[in-house]
Amino acid sequence: MPEKKKFGTFAGVFTPSILTILGVIMYMRLGWVVGNAGLMGTLGIILIAHLIAVSTGLSVSSIATDKKIGAGGIYYVLSRSMGIPIGGSIGIALYVGTAFSIALYLIGFSESFNSYFGFGTTVDDLRITGTIALLALTVLAMISTSLALKAQFFILAAIAISLISIFLGTTEFAPHTVAMFSNDNSVSLEVVFAVFFPAVTGFTAGIAMSGDLKDPKKSIPIGTLAAIATGLIVYIVLAVFISFTVRPDVLRSDYNILMKIALFAPAVVAGIWGATLSSALGGILGGPRILQAMSIDKVTPRVFGKGRGSNNEPINALFLVFVIAEAGILIGELDVIARVVSMFYLTAYGFINISYFLESWANPDFQPSFKIKRWIGLLGFIACFSVMFKLDMIAMIAALVVITVLYYALQRKEVKIQSNDVWGSVWENVVNKGLKKIDAKEYQNTNWNPNIILFSGKSDHQKYLLELGKTVSGRTGIVTNFKLILDTKNNIPLRKTEQTIRDENFQELGIFGRQIKVDNIYSGITNIASTFGFSGVEPNTIMMGWPKGLENSIEYSKMTETLLHLDYNLLYLDFDRKAKFGNYGSVDFWWRETDSKNAEMMLNIARFIIASPRWDNPDIRVLFVNNNNVAVDLIHDKIAKLVEDLRVKVQIKIINNAVEQKPFYDIIAEESSSTDLTLVGIPDYKIEKQAEFVMKTNHLFKTIGSTLLVKASHNFNELDLDLTKNKTTEKQWV
Known part of the structure; x- marks a missing residue:
């Protein structure tokens, strides 16, 4: 030629x-x-x-x-x-x-x-x-x-x-x-x-x-x-x-x-x-x-x-x-x-x-x-x-x-x-400069901007946990799903290129996928929570499925204690495999006097649920259990003001329980049996009480549909829900 x-x-x-x-x-x-x-x-x-x-x-x-x-x-x-x-x-x-x-x-x-x-x-x-x-x-x-x-x-x-x-x-x-x-x-x-x-x-x-x-x-x-x-x-x-x-x-x-x-x-x-x-x-x-x-x-x-x-x-x-x-x-x-x-x-x-x-x-x-x-x-x-x-x-x-x-x-x-x-270089440059700007600012208690580490596990209903994770993270939140590969020897880690998961579900939802080898699931979660992230966009929330059958697990207790010590927001989903999320039409938020931080986190989640196309403006209720015989109208007005400040439109229901003193979970079972998604705060309890808490919670989950347990970090504001602490005011309510 x-x-x-x-x-x-x-x-x-x-x-x-x-x-x-x-x-x-x-x-x-x-x-x-x-x-x-x-x-x-x-x-x-x-x-x-x-x-x-x-x-x-x-x-x-x-x-x-x-x-x-x-x-x-x-x-x-x-x-x-x-x-x-x-x-x-x-x-x-x-x-x-x-x-x-x-x-x-x-x-x-x-x-x-x-x-x-x-x-x-x-x-x-x-x-x-x-x-x-x-x-x-x-x-x-x-x-x-x-x-x-x-x-x-x-x-x-x-x-x-x-x-x-x-x-x-x-x-x-x-x-x-x-x-x-x-x-x-x-x-x-x-x-x-x-x-x-x-x-x-x-x-x-x-x-x-x-x-x-x-x-x-x-x-x-x-x-x-x-x-x-x-x-x-x-x-x-x-x-x-x-x-x-x-x-x-x-x-x-x-x-x-x-x-x-x-x-x-x-x-x-x-x-x-x-x-x-x-x-x-x-x-x-x-x-x-x-x-x-x-x-x-x-x-x-x-x-x-x-x-x-x-x-x-x-x-x-x-x-x-x-x-x-x-x-x-x-x-x-x-x-x-x-x-x-x-x-x-x-x-x-x-x-x-x-x-x-x-x-x-x-x-x-x-x-x-x-x-x-x-x-x-x-x-x-x-x-x-x-x-x-x-x-x-x-x-x-x-x-x-x-x-x-x-x-x-x-x-x-x-x-x-x-x-x-x-x-690729443009986005890297933008992200780099943005991270520096974010990192240069001192943290202030403002609206929640979720950065979620999600442990979904591979199962037939994984996509629902992924879907809810993306929903509660909102339009700008970051969700990173970790797949943990159990390898008791764990001598050879996965290459960096192998750690990234390309999955259609992840791409569709806008979720980052990662996989790593661990020699123990609980220590693996703890290590990821302790090290994952970088300046400017530190993860602030851990989300995973609700652990059934682990009420007596010492390893699970240590993991929970560490996550609480790291001050993460915790989200545990108990997914109803039959009802799933129903018609995506109703959400209940359960409050009590001790749920001051959990309440604000729930209202932030409510904003994101309302904005989600899948949920399509559901009926949201805030249910408050009145154990102290406080005037219903005053409780309603106070909660309404809190809800109004956070710009979330909800229905408010006060349940008087001063006389009957029913267990909190029993009331939830009666009121939320047909709700598509129920949010309940995790109370402060000593770690040795974990087994008792898990068992009671498991019993509750048998009577209601899909439930998200919420434990807010210290970064959330305390909403004043304890209406009995001011005696002068209390006399006016009685």
């Missing part, structure tokens, strides 16, 4: 870029821009447009010196930096924009060609000439990329000669005074800018050839920036020259004025035709390579990834470019096509700039040899979307909608490439 031919900086990047920059807009519309915007307005438009071009050129050049730049140019850069969904959606938009830009150049060519030879200049006439030119260039590209690039050297010479001829030309159209600004007869500056902007997009022609370059990391920065700088100088000098040479009214009405003022008109004609045809050829060469690269990555159909010959020429992709370009030619209006192309390129350039900004800000491995200031990328991003908004807000919204639809389509397609995008 013959060796693939590679190109250097001048032939592969600078020449195709500068020929596209000094193209149809310069010859056919720069005079019109000056005539409508005035000299100062034109210079402002040129500088703003080049602000975007320079920032984008700098950004892509910096990225190019850090990453391996493969075929596909800007698509390759974005897909490897920001991921396939964004890179692919912008790549598709850029590909379509490139194809439409071919139509832009060929319609410009047709205007000049038909006018010079006296052919018709109606829209249909331009369509015919443009189509013939498109066919000819497509055939040339199919014959040889190398031949097409060599032809560009002669065109570059023709452009240089045409510019010399223009600067040495006649001044018979010279104005009496130079118009510095636009007047009432002028087209709005927004429209003028939109028509002009494609003039500065040409530098992507060289980047699109990245797969055919000998040294992309060297050629792309040098060739791109040299082309942009050369274009900026030519446009400024030519705009100043035109404003002093031709009257504004002539500039606004005659698109061929440069040909008329030139010293030797045929030289300008050669320059116009060479520039427009070479720009179109640049799109014909570069566009298919973008589509080919996307197809190789499986973003677009694989059929477009197939090539021909030693250089793998993208023939199939070339045919699609032809179809899209022909559609643009059938539009027939150069100004309309220019505005469409502007939106596609501005969107792509905005993402290139933000890609560089994120890489330099978040990626510790980003070490380009071509270094620029980080803010340049951010400035370019803001400039792109500000200009889009100013030009045409509806078109901007439409472009972003298209990009968004493509993004989600590619995200669902789940295309994978052997490359890490920048988003």
Whole structure:
């Protein structure tokens, strides 16, 4: 197989870029821009447009010196930096924009060609000439990329000669005074800018050839920036020259004025035709390579990834470019096509700039040899979307909608490439800075922000414990489920990569999954509770299933004592395997005088349950057992005030028990037998009383449905539920 031919900086990047920059807009519309915007307005438009071009050129050049730049140019850069969904959606938009830009150049060519030879200049006439030119260039590209690039050297010479001829030309159209600004007869500056902007997009022609370059990391920065700088100088000098040479009214009405003022008109004609045809050829060469690269990555159909010959020429992709370009030619209006192309390129350039900004800000491995200031990328991003908004807000919204639809389509397609995008680094950076901010603040007794360590165990009803864990953690809480693998020897721990569990249930609920080996379940729980977490987001809650049959376990007692000493919130779920959570329609909270901290924690949990889509605004009751004959209305008012302060809507029920003195659990069994979820506080008891407490609790669980036992840490406020301690008040209640 013959060796693939590679190109250097001048032939592969600078020449195709500068020929596209000094193209149809310069010859056919720069005079019109000056005539409508005035000299100062034109210079402002040129500088703003080049602000975007320079920032984008700098950004892509910096990225190019850090990453391996493969075929596909800007698509390759974005897909490897920001991921396939964004890179692919912008790549598709850029590909379509490139194809439409071919139509832009060929319609410009047709205007000049038909006018010079006296052919018709109606829209249909331009369509015919443009189509013939498109066919000819497509055939040339199919014959040889190398031949097409060599032809560009002669065109570059023709452009240089045409510019010399223009600067040495006649001044018979010279104005009496130079118009510095636009007047009432002028087209709005927004429209003028939109028509002009494609003039500065040409530098992507060289980047699109990245797969055919000998040294992309060297050629792309040098060739791109040299082309942009050369274009900026030519446009400024030519705009100043035109404003002093031709009257504004002539500039606004005659698109061929440069040909008329030139010293030797045929030289300008050669320059116009060479520039427009070479720009179109640049799109014909570069566009298919973008589509080919996307197809190789499986973003677009694989059929477009197939090539021909030693250089793998993208023939199939070339045919699609032809179809899209022909559609643009059938539009027939150069100004309309220019505005469409502007939106596609501005969107792509905005993402290139933000890609560089994120890489330099978040990626510790980003070490380009071509270094620029980080803010340049951010400035370019803001400039792109500000200009889009100013030009045409509806078109901007439409472009972003298209990009968004493509993004989600590619995200669902789940295309994978052997490359890490920048988003992982971005999130790591955000999390790192956020943790430092959180850790720097002193802890204050505020609303509960749950960070739950969950020990669910593998069983048929595990998902219900996971579901409730996520419910009581709220929208922003963190839940980490630990699977404990009992290994009495425990000589070899699991590798770090093996400790992470990827499970559909976890991902759906937003729960982190971990697994570790332990030589003892209870000591394992204690060790995790003692060591897991890091500054800023320390775990504050332990949740697990209710332990049946462990009332006499010394190990379980020690574990409980340690968890209480560590001051965790404790949540134990006794899950009713038959009733489950019923219809997710009712929740009971049981309070007593000694439940002051547990009560506030229950009300915090109530907030999260109410907000849960699964529970769908259930009926929540707070039930208080009045063992001391306190006036019911006063208890009700006091609880209502506590509930109101915590912004939770509940029903309050006071159960008088001063006379009968029924056991607390018996009352719960009577009132909550049909409740979907019952919350009961765990009282303070001496550890030696654990067996008695567990046995009584087990008996209760036989008579009611799913129950969550709650033990709040000291971080919760004490709600004043002991209504007998103030004797003066008590006399008023009796």
